[in-house]
Amino acid sequence: MSTAVDREAxxxxxxxxxxxxxxxxxxxxxxLRAAGTLAAEEPRKYGADAMPGGTxxxxxxxxxxxxxxxxxxxxxxxxxxxxxxTSLAMVIADELEADWARVRVTQAPADEDRYGSxxxxxxxxxxxxxxxxxxxGAAARAMLETAAALRWKVPVSEVAARNHEVxxxxxxxxxxxxxxxxxxxxxxxxxxxEVRLKDPQAFRYIGRSDxxxxxxxxxxxxxxxxxxxxxxxxxxxxxxxxxxxxxxxxAKYDGSAALRVPGxxxxxxxxxxxxxxxxxxxxxxxxxxxxxxxxxxxxxxxxIEWDDGVNETYESERYRKTLExxxxxxxxxxxxxxxxxxxxxKSKRRVEAEYYLPHLAHATMEPPAAVARASxxxxxxxxxxxxxxxxxxxxxxxxxxxxxxxxxxxxxxGGGFGRKSKPDYVAEAALLSREMAGKPVKVTWTREDDLxxxxxxxxxxxxxxxxxxxxxxxxxxxxxxxxxxxxxxFSLEANSQSPEEFGQSAIGLPFAIANFRLEVAEADAHTxxxxxxxxxxxxxxxxxxxxxxxxxxxAGRDPKxxxxxxxxxxxxxxxxxxxxxxxxxxxxxxxxxxxxxxxxVIEVVAGKAGWGRRLPQGRGLxxxxxxxxxxxxxxxxxxxxxxxxxxxPRVDIAIDCGPQINPDRIRSQVEGxxxxxxxxxxxx
Amino acid sequence: MAHTLDVNGRxxxxxxxxQMPLLWAxxxxxxxxxxxFGCGMGLCGACTVLIDGQAARSCITPVSAVTGRRIxxxxxxxxxxxGNVVQKAWRELNVPQCGYCQPGQIMTATALLHSNTxxxxxxxxxxxxxxxxxxxxxxxxxxxxxxxxxxxxxEK
Numbered sequence: 122m123s124t125a126v127d128r129e130a131x132x133x134x135x136x137x138x139x140x141x142x143x144x145x146x147x148x149x150x151x152x153l154r155a156a157g158t159l160a161a162e163e164p165r166k167y168g169a170d171a172m173p174g175g176t177x178x179x180x181x182x183x184x185x186x187x188x189x190x191x192x193x194x195x196x197x198x199x200x201x202x203x204x205x206x207t208s209l210a211m212v213i214a215d216e217l218e219a220d221w222a223r224v225r226v227t228q229a230p231a232d233e234d235r236y237g238s239x240x241x242x243x244x245x246x247x248x249x250x251x252x253x254x255x256x257x258g259a260a261a262r263a264m265l266e267t268a269a270a271l272r273w274k275v276p277v278s279e280v281a282a283r284n285h286e287v288x289x290x291x292x293x294x295x296x297x298x299x300x301x302x303x304x305x306x307x308x309x310x311x312x313x314x315e316v317r318l319k320d321p322q323a324f325r326y327i328g329r330s331d332x333x334x335x336x337x338x339x340x341x342x343x344x345x346x347x348x349x350x351x352x353x354x355x356x357x358x359x360x361x362x363x364x365x366x367x368x369x370x371x372a373k374y375d376g377s378a379a380l381r382v383p384g385x386x387x388x389x390x391x392x393x394x395x396x397x398x399x400x401x402x403x404x405x406x407x408x409x410x411x412x413x414x415x416x417x418x419x420x421x422x423x424x425i426e427w428d429d430g431v432n433e434t435y436e437s438e439r440y441r442k443t444l445e446x447x448x449x450x451x452x453x454x455x456x457x458x459x460x461x462x463x464x465x466x467k468s469k470r471r472v473e474a475e476y477y478l479p480h481l482a483h484a485t486m487e488p489p490a491a492v493a494r495a496s497x498x499x500x501x502x503x504x505x506x507x508x509x510x511x512x513x514x515x516x517x518x519x520x521x522x523x524x525x526x527x528x529x530x531x532x533x534x535g536g537g538f539g540r541k542s543k544p545d546y547v548a549e550a551a552l553l554s555r556e557m558a559g560k561p562v563k564v565t566w567t568r569e570d571d572l573x574x575x576x577x578x579x580x581x582x583x584x585x586x587x588x589x590x591x592x593x594x595x596x597x598x599x600x601x602x603x604x605x606x607x608x609x610x611f612s613l614e615a616n617s618q619s620p621e622e623f624g625q626s627a628i629g630l631p632f633a634i635a636n637f638r639l640e641v642a643e644a645d646a647h648t649x650x651x652x653x654x655x656x657x658x659x660x661x662x663x664x665x666x667x668x669x670x671x672x673x674x675x676a677g678r679d680p681k682x683x684x685x686x687x688x689x690x691x692x693x694x695x696x697x698x699x700x701x702x703x704x705x706x707x708x709x710x711x712x713x714x715x716x717x718x719x720x721x722v723i724e725v726v727a728g729k730a731g732w733g734r735r736l737p738q739g740r741g742l743x744x745x746x747x748x749x750x751x752x753x754x755x756x757x758x759x760x761x762x763x764x765x766x767x768x769x770p771r772v773d774i775a776i777d778c779g780p781q782i783n784p785d786r787i788r789s790q791v792e793g794x795x796x797x798x799x800x801x802x803x804x805x
Numbered sequence: 806m807a808h809t810l811d812v813n814g815r816x817x818x819x820x821x822x823x824q825m826p827l828l829w830a831x832x833x834x835x836x837x838x839x840x841x842f843g844c845g846m847g848l849c850g851a852c853t854v855l856i857d858g859q860a861a862r863s864c865i866t867p868v869s870a871v872t873g874r875r876i877x878x879x880x881x882x883x884x885x886x887x888g889n890v891v892q893k894a895w896r897e898l899n900v901p902q903c904g905y906c907q908p909g910q911i912m913t914a915t916a917l918l919h920s921n922t923x924x925x926x927x928x929x930x931x932x933x934x935x936x937x938x939x940x941x942x943x944x945x946x947x948x949x950x951x952x953x954x955x956x957x958x959x960e961k
Contacts, residue, residue, distance in 0.1 A: 200903075201903050202901070202902030202903030202904070202940045203902070204902070333896065333899065334896075334899050334901065336901075336904065337895075337896045337899065337901065338896060340901045340904035340907050340908075341879075341892040341895045341896055341901070341907060341908075341911060342839070342879065342880065342883060342892065343837075343838075343839020343840070343878065343879030343880045343908050344839065344880075345904055346838070347841075347905060349838075349841070349842060350832075350838035352836060352838065358833065383822060412821075412825075412829055412833035412834065413829050413832070413833055413842075414825050414826060414829040414833070417845075484939055485903075485905075485939060486841070486843055486849070486851060486903065486905040486906045486937070486938070486939045486940075487841070487843075487903070487905045488842070488843075533903070533904065533905075534903060535841070535903050535904070535905025535906075536903045536905060536939050536940060537903075538939075565842065567845060568843065568844040568845060568846075568849075785899055786899075789899065789902055789942070789945070790902075792941060792942070792944055792945070793902055793940045793941030793942060794941070795941065796941030796943060796944075797939070797940075797941050800941075
């Protein structure tokens with residue numbers, strides 16, 4: 122998602138400003154790279170081709186085969202619980218006809234020139250890399266088959282790779298993969314067009330539900346290494362007091378008491394960078410010590426006066442009123458089919474609702490943490506980051522190095538959810554290592570740091586109005602969405618949601634309503650706003666689906682039937698016809714809005730949940746559906762309200778995410794997302 | 806001051822202040838990073854270890870309070886018969902997502918099964934309530950505990 126939104130930030134601040142400030146802002150460096158692919162006459166690129174780094178499908182980059190048969194697959198996308206280290210390895214191993222028991226996985230360092238896009242967000246890893254990784258496996262398989270055919274002096278059509286061996290089909294002679302490794306490595310890599318993919322019927326691992334996680338044993342035995350776990354010889358530990366307000370800085374400080382804490386080595390003032398915050402570290406005062414506890418104790422002993430800066434008065438309750446005021450006044454229309462305002466003005470039956478969704482903190486179980494060693498004009502970092510290349514560029518920028526002088530090793534992430542797309546904490550470690558004359562430094566955020574200094578999910582007020590005809594059908598729909606934009610984290614001038622944000626469950630609804638208007642109101646950001654899991658789908662889909670249920674109630678109709686009627690018959694709609702030019706940066710031909718798939722998840726979930734069953738007093742069922750990041754999802758939630766207390770005994774979910782590579786990980790994501798969603802909806 | 810601790814059956818010496826939480830002694834001094842930091846206040850369970858077989862929050866347990874007591878961490882719990890079946894069940898059901906909280910979950914689950922060989926859903930929920938998982942693996946945690954309990958009792 123960063124590219125897309127950065128691009129928006131770039132557009133809104135103008136090219137000259139971009140060029141002037143590009144050196145100081147990693148987000149905009151990414152923008153320039155992306156913009157390079159968007160020159161005026163070039164056709165627009167979609168999917169992985171629209172991402173900086175694109176895709177790489179060279180087997181020599183991703184596959185390493187030892188003579189003893191051990192096969193090492195390099196996974197270039199960070200693992201944060203989505204199972205990608207297992208799933209991408211399954212794809213390669215399957216096409217390669219490898220024996221899963223002999224497959225090991227290694228994690229690629231940050232290097233998009235070598236590996237292709239590593240920016241792990243936007244539900245893109247499998248969407249963008251299923252096909253390239255199939256080609257990687259298939260090309261490697263072809264090289265092994267060719268090596269065997271050459272050795273046997275038989276046509277390659279007579280041999281086939283099977284489960285870590287190549288078999289000569291006529292004679293049943295066999296050569297183990299490891300025996301062929303050296304020969305195969307000397308052969309040319311087949312051209313992309315010549316790579317023969319397997320018939321999906323012959324898949325060994327893809328689509329299987331019983332695949333064990335490649336990191337399962339390490340995790341349950343305590344060996345798995347997260348960013349917070351990295352240990353280097355002579356390493357120091359830092360705890361940082363950061364400005365409590367975004368845009369603030371240290372006015373003055375006294376570190377003498379901190380220095381008296383046993384184990385504290387140094388107190389370091391970290392400069393705060395001017396807004397916009399981008400991925401820059403926040404600055405503050407760091408306490409560097411021989412262990413984490415001493416660093417935290419020292420930090421507690423710091424005396425600091427802060428200059429809170431321009432966001433000093435930002436306060437959630439007051440800001441809510443600001444958003445509500447904006448949400449109730451006319452704003453810029455970004456989709457306007459028919460004449461919704463006219464139809465609403467004339468309507469005898471109007472329904473109106475407003476939904477407020479607060480800021481959310483990612484609260485990954487592993488707080489931001491990183492280790493860096495910066496010396497001799499180089500920097501090496503170990504970090505739990507979703508955006509490896511951006512991390513590399515950010516460190517380079519802050520240390521005045523070239524990106525190629527920066528190495529970033531990617532550890533496991535103890536949760537990501539979009540927080541770890543922003544590598545501010547890794548730059549902190551790099552700056553502190555330089556400050557400590559090149560000794561490695563680990564920065565660990567406390568839980569309070571994490572919650573106070575997050576790149577919060579935006580806060581929003583979603584205002585909806587509809588006109589109903591005599592039969593209860595909506596004749597007009599007005600949605601005014603009001604939320605500070607992620608773009609504001611990268612540009613001071615960005616003050617309303619971008620197409621990437623209102624493109625999520627607000628603009629592209631395929632509803633059968635003649636008069637449909639989406640307005641986007643302005644809202645200034647006063648804190649760091651960032652991507653959070655399904656991002657803008659959270660407020661938009663929540664509001665839209667609640668409102669559809671309100672309309673159904675007003676019409677005296679069943680909410681499932683009403684929702685299906687709104688979606689209309691199975692058909693494919695070009696998102697551009699719904700005023701959605703963005704379409705998650707995917708091709709509108711390949712990814713149209715598919716009303717049939719949308720309907721299907723609703724019908725499936727309603728059937729499985731026993732929609733319409735009679736429930737005792739105090740119990741109820743709700744239904745909702747959303748199309749988010751190319752996946753169709755629908756849920757039926759059973760709720761109980763007893764003595765004013767809400768509980769949720771059962772949730773049914775149906776999702777259609779396209780091809781299923783690792784069904785167990787799809788299921789686990791849905792289980793977990795359901796729990797996180799309930800947690801967000803009920804507790805914030 | 807030097808503190809000699811029994812960690813996973815091994816005697817380890819920690820030259821740290823009395824008040825240093827066991828968590829940081831284990832991780833930063835002892836190099837046992839399997840025990841995780843989550844909140845530092847005993848609220849999330851990521852730092853759970855066993856002290857004389859009982860689940861305890863190492864982030865709020867000073868080193869001086871555990872000298873002479875038997876400490877088991879995730880790195881050593883596999884040597885315990887119950888801990889071993891819990892780990893096995895966790896793997897079989899692919900419980901982890903990001904995996905970060907799972908060492909703490911496994912330690913608490915092991916302590917539960919030490920005291921209750923056939924826990925009900927309610928027993929599991931009560932015992933595990935202090936262990937937070939942001940990925941939301943709770944349904945699988947519950948299933949894995951039941952599987953481990955069955956397996957420990959010999960009901961495959």
